[in-house]
Amino acid sequence: MSSGPAEVDGHSLEPGPDETILSAAQRLGIEIPTLCYLPGHPPDGGCRVCLVEVAGAPRPQAACHTLLRAGMRVATRGPALARLRATARELAEAQRGHGAPRTSHPYLRFAPELCITCRRCLHVCSDVQGADVYAIAGRGAEARLVFGADERFESSPCTSCGTCVAACPTGALSDVDGAEQGGEIRRVRSTCGYCGVGCQVEVVADERRVLQISGVPDASVNRGHLCAKGRYAHAWRESPERLTRPLARRGGELVPISWPEALELVARRLGEIHARHGPDAVGALTSSRSTNEAAYLLQKLFRTRFGTNNVDCCARVCHSSTALGFKQVVGVGAASACYDDIERARLIAVVGANPSEAHPVLGARILQAVRRGARLLVIDPRRIELADAAHVFVPLRAGSNVAVLNALCGLLLETGGIDAEYLARRTDGLEALRAAHLPAPLELAARASGVSAEVMRAAAAEIAAAGPTLFVSGLGTSELTQGTASARALANLALLSGSVGRPGAGLLPLRGQNNVQGNADMGGSPDLFPGYQSLSDPEVRARLSALWGSLPPETPGLTIPEMFEAARAGRLRALWIQGEDVAQSDPDQTRVFEALERLEFLVVQEIFPSETVRFAQLVLPAAGWLEQEGTFTNAERRIQRVRAAAPPPGEARADWQVIRDAANALRAGWDYPTPGSVMDEIARAAPHSFGGVSYARLEPDGLHWPCPSYSHSGSARLHETTFPAGRARLEPVAFVASPESEVPGFPYRLITGRVLHQYNVGTMTRRTDAARLAPADRLEIHPADAAREGIVDGAEVELESRWGRCRARAALSDRVSPGSLFLSFHFPETHANRVTGPARDPESDCPEYKLTAVRLRA
Numbered sequence: 001m002s003s004g005p006a007e008v009d010g011h012s013l014e015p016g017p018d019e020t021i022l023s024a025a026q027r028l029g030i031e032i033p034t035l036c037y038l039p040g041h042p043p044d045g046g047c048r049v050c051l052v053e054v055a056g057a058p059r060p061q062a063a064c065h066t067l068l069r070a071g072m073r074v075a076t077r078g079p080a081l082a083r084l085r086a087t088a089r090e091l092a093e094a095q096r097g098h099g100a101p102r103t104s105h106p107y108l109r110f111a112p113e114l115c116i117t118c119r120r121c122l123h124v125c126s127d128v129q130g131a132d133v134y135a136i137a138g139r140g141a142e143a144r145l146v147f148g149a150d151e152r153f154e155s156s157p158c159t160s161c162g163t164c165v166a167a168c169p170t171g172a173l174s175d176v177d178g179a180e181q182g183g184e185i186r187r188v189r190s191t192c193g194y195c196g197v198g199c200q201v202e203v204v205a206d207e208r209r210v211l212q213i214s215g216v217p218d219a220s221v222n223r224g225h226l227c228a229k230g231r232y233a234h235a236w237r238e239s240p241e242r243l244t245r246p247l248a249r250r251g252g253e254l255v256p257i258s259w260p261e262a263l264e265l266v267a268r269r270l271g272e273i274h275a276r277h278g279p280d281a282v283g284a285l286t287s288s289r290s291t292n293e294a295a296y297l298l299q300k301l302f303r304t305r306f307g308t309n310n311v312d313c314c315a316r317v318c319h320s321s322t323a324l325g326f327k328q329v330v331g332v333g334a335a336s337a338c339y340d341d342i343e344r345a346r347l348i349a350v351v352g353a354n355p356s357e358a359h360p361v362l363g364a365r366i367l368q369a370v371r372r373g374a375r376l377l378v379i380d381p382r383r384i385e386l387a388d389a390a391h392v393f394v395p396l397r398a399g400s401n402v403a404v405l406n407a408l409c410g411l412l413l414e415t416g417g418i419d420a421e422y423l424a425r426r427t428d429g430l431e432a433l434r435a436a437h438l439p440a441p442l443e444l445a446a447r448a449s450g451v452s453a454e455v456m457r458a459a460a461a462e463i464a465a466a467g468p469t470l471f472v473s474g475l476g477t478s479e480l481t482q483g484t485a486s487a488r489a490l491a492n493l494a495l496l497s498g499s500v501g502r503p504g505a506g507l508l509p510l511r512g513q514n515n516v517q518g519n520a521d522m523g524g525s526p527d528l529f530p531g532y533q534s535l536s537d538p539e540v541r542a543r544l545s546a547l548w549g550s551l552p553p554e555t556p557g558l559t560i561p562e563m564f565e566a567a568r569a570g571r572l573r574a575l576w577i578q579g580e581d582v583a584q585s586d587p588d589q590t591r592v593f594e595a596l597e598r599l600e601f602l603v604v605q606e607i608f609p610s611e612t613v614r615f616a617q618l619v620l621p622a623a624g625w626l627e628q629e630g631t632f633t634n635a636e637r638r639i640q641r642v643r644a645a646a647p648p649p650g651e652a653r654a655d656w657q658v659i660r661d662a663a664n665a666l667r668a669g670w671d672y673p674t675p676g677s678v679m680d681e682i683a684r685a686a687p688h689s690f691g692g693v694s695y696a697r698l699e700p701d702g703l704h705w706p707c708p709s710y711s712h713s714g715s716a717r718l719h720e721t722t723f724p725a726g727r728a729r730l731e732p733v734a735f736v737a738s739p740e741s742e743v744p745g746f747p748y749r750l751i752t753g754r755v756l757h758q759y760n761v762g763t764m765t766r767r768t769d770a771a772r773l774a775p776a777d778r779l780e781i782h783p784a785d786a787a788r789e790g791i792v793d794g795a796e797v798e799l800e801s802r803w804g805r806c807r808a809r810a811a812l813s814d815r816v817s818p819g820s821l822f823l824s825f826h827f828p829e830t831h832a833n834r835v836t837g838p839a840r841d842p843e844s845d846c847p848e849y850k851l852t853a854v855r856l857r858a
């Protein structure tokens with residue numbers, strides 16, 4: 001290609017590689033009008049509003065898609081161009097569609113008479129969300145926008161992400177939200193409070209209400225994109241069911257009391273039980289829905305004031321296995337990679353995760369990366385949406401991860417698909433792995449997983465061809481009796497392929513709740529201080545003793561399942577639960593209820609009267625994520641600010657404030673004027689992880705831990721040059737079948753999980769219009785199984801395991817394979833966790849939500 005300058009309106013400039021005339025003009029500060037063009041997206045060129053004249057060209061060219069070449073002379077102004085542009089605009093305006101407005105969707109509206117078929121919606125829907133909802137029917141003056149099977153959003157592949165609304169220049173597509181605006185409007189930047197992706201949101205609010213939420217365009221995490229939950233599901237704030245006053249149980253009923261009474265009660269009852277029965281008679285569960293600051297303060301209160309390590313959090317029941325397994329192999333239990341590695345990856349391996357529904361913005365980023373040329377390997381028992389885009393799909397049986405991952409390790413070793421130089425330089429234990437996994441245990445894996453050797457060979461060949469691979473994993477690897485073993489086997493595979501610490505590669509375990517990563521980071525764990533520091537390290541103890549004044553013993557406390565066991569046995573008598581609905585979310589529900597009933601004193605900090613609240617002696621009304629200040633930490637270890645956009649209802653208060661005030665009622669003498677002052681202490685408590693973190697430094701896009709000093713810019717990627725122990729440790733992992741994998745008389749394998757429009761136990765989403773899009777839990781069953789059982793689509797079915805029964809409506813689907821079932825757990829009336837059992841990973845204590853043997857009754 002020839003080089004040299006070009007000219008735009010007489011200004012000389014050097015064309016950039018693949019630079020369009022429009023972009024070059026913008027670089028010179030020359031404005032060219034546009035209509036269908038969308039910055040950051042491939043040009044459409046259809047509207048002709050950006051026409052320019054190019055010397056020597058027979059006719060005017062569209063600036064948005066004509067490349068500027070050396071020697072070109074371009075004119076962007078002049079009466080002829082102005083006339084052409086005006087005509088193009090008039091034509092577009094005249095294009096306006098017709099037909100009935102679409103008003104049935106809970107979030108989206110379409111007014112055909114405002115649509116000029118500019119195609120911007122069509123492009124963003126495809127380029128950002130990958131949903132491909134829209135098309136243009138007809139030509140010329142007859143052209144019109146069409147979508148979905150019958151032109152309703154509800155029956156189209158629309159995910160309700162709202163991206164097309166933001167792109168529509170005429171208001172033809174609009175949000176139901178924000179239609180009527182309130183008084184004085186404020187715009188507040190915060191972090192989405194649903195999943196662990198950590199999208200940045202701009203919240204438009206008046207003095208009382210949240211009116212509208214949109215994505216922050218230049219935020220690294222989501223680049224303006226949001227999913228339906230983050231953008232639209234905020235009406236829970238206005239629900240009349242919100243808890244607005246402290247409630248105490250008197251004569252069997254929960255009755256309103258004042259905050260001073262509530263604080264006196266919590267201090268007195270915890271103090272009495274502690275004095276009478278000792279430190280281990282009390283415990284606390286910190287919340288993954290709340291802020292880092294609240295989690296830090298609650299674990300500190302129990303460790304310092306009561307001298308117990310009985311502190312745990314819901315990471316126990318989701319990602320504790322990944323945290324432990326990755327720590328054992330590479331030295332850190334969190335992600336080694338960051339989200340930006342998605343766009344850099346040659347191969348993305350999604351293992352036991354369904355990001356399109358549980359982490360939709362990342363699911364969309366993965367899909368876009370694949371559309372741009374990345375390879376995709378999906379290992380999952382369900383044919384999830386990403387499986388449709390995968391180059392290889394490994395539909396293994398639930399519970400057989402270790403068998404399949406070991407087989408892939410064996411195949412890499414057998415075929416020479418390993419990174420020998422990386423392994424020699426950075427790891428120990430290769431010979432032991434060879435001894436264990438050679439020849440590749442294909443037969444065993446095929447028997448356990450139902451996957452053919454051919455498919456496993458194809459998966460291994462993808463990894464061997466790509467080399468460093470980005471392994472995106474989810475709860476399908478961790479919530480199993482072999483959860484920790486699965487994480488170790490996955491880390492082995494990542495090391496064999498030279499993936500950990502490389503750009504576009506590594507380990508990226510997705511986190512379910514908005515702050516589950518931060519909650520675990522803050523010491524919500526019975527065997528670790530904040531920053532994953534050892535309870536027995538003398539240096540750590542000396543530092544924390546100086547900072548905290550007193551310390552708990554070196555012996556670990558109880559995990560959540562152990563706390564419930566201790567409560568049933570009468571050893572644990574008081575429990576403080578911060579924002580977690582264990583009565584609905586924890587497995588083996590019947591025994592959880594027994595434990596909660598047996599407690600002498602249960603304190604629950606909540607925003608709604610959850611199932612757990614029914615057992616409480618004291619209920620403390622809490623502020624939700626749109627109503628409090630602090631920080632959340634997302635799945636890529638990025639700590640981001642959370643800000644109050646609107647006040648909490650009634651007398652509800654921010655969690656961190658309540659814990660501080662309760663500590664002071666216990667005469668702890670805590671002086672935290674702001675949540676920022678709590679973060680300053682966190683930095684001192686765990687300096688190797690958070691020493692350089694302060695609220696000022698979190699602007700605008702947050703910081704990835706570890707960030708040990710104020711001169712450190714955070715660590716987006718870990719292990720680039722070394723592992724914490726110097727070298728990573730490959731160790732063979734033995735496959736052990738789950739006790740739930742084959743149970744006589746219970747022929748189906750039940751997997752529980754989430755769907756797109758609901759979130760976890762549905763506390764918030766059930767109280768929004770998401771309930772119109774996903775109104776009940778559904779039991780996915782393969783049509784062949786349904787036919788054999790005499791079950792028709794929509795029929796109510798009873799599921800029974802060895803642990804309990806529940807009922808749900810059947811949805812016939814070939815996303816599950818024959819013999820497998822999938823059930824969401826968002827609605828309390830389903831009682832999904834009556835069916836899940838007591839099986840748990842012996843290493844991490846994580847329950848087995850992803851595999852329960854069940855039978856069906858039509």
Ligand code: SF4
Nearest residue numbers: 125158159161162164
């Ligand atoms: S809301 Fe999202 S998925 Fe639905 S049509 Fe618009 S861009 Fe596509």
Ligand code: SF4
Nearest residue numbers: 192194195199227230
């Ligand atoms: S992907 Fe997760 S963090 Fe992002 S908007 Fe959706 S729920 Fe919120």
